[in-house]
Amino acid sequence: MTTEETKQQPEQPQEPAPQAAPATTEAPARPERRPRGRFGGRRKVCAFCVEKVDIIDYKDPLKLRRYLSDRGKIEPRRKTGTCAKHQRRLTVALKRARHLALLPYTAEHIRLTGVFIPRS
Ligand SMILES: [Zn+2]
Numbered sequence: 001m002t003t004e005e006t007k008q009q010p011e012q013p014q015e016p017a018p019q020a021a022p023a024t025t026e027a028p029a030r031p032e033r034r035p036r037g038r039f040g041g042r043r044k045v046c047a048f049c050v051e052k053v054d055i056i057d058y059k060d061p062l063k064l065r066r067y068l069s070d071r072g073k074i075e076p077r078r079k080t081g082t083c084a085k086h087q088r089r090l091t092v093a094l095k096r097a098r099h100l101a102l103l104p105y106t107a108e109h110i111r112l113t114g115v116f117i118p119r120s
Pocket of ligand 1: 046047048049050082083084085086087
């Protein structure tokens with residue numbers, strides 16, 4: 001038996017490696033990684049606090065419209081980011097505006113009157 005050389009091959013990585021892109025788990029380095037909720041995103045701030053509004057004008061449907069859903073319902077705080085103080089005042093303002101027919105009560109009203117102020 002003189003076939004010794006056929007078995008003594010050192011392991012040589014002779015794979016052609018067909019340009020397999022390495023899984024880049026390299027994310028842009030961030031100074032701090034904060035856990036984001038299901039919806040991801042940053043903390044909303046109360047728009048009224050930012051503008052230092054004390055009394056919310058119920059006669060301004062264009063502004064108040066943002067706090068109604070497309071079905072005419074008042075948006076919850078968690079969606080709009082309004083603080084508790086302003087949310088309380090906002091609901092009063094919204095209800096007043098509804099009473100004056102500046103804003104819809106229901107989706108039906110939107111359909112009938114066609115008063116739909118798109119939210120920007
Ligand atoms: Zn506020």
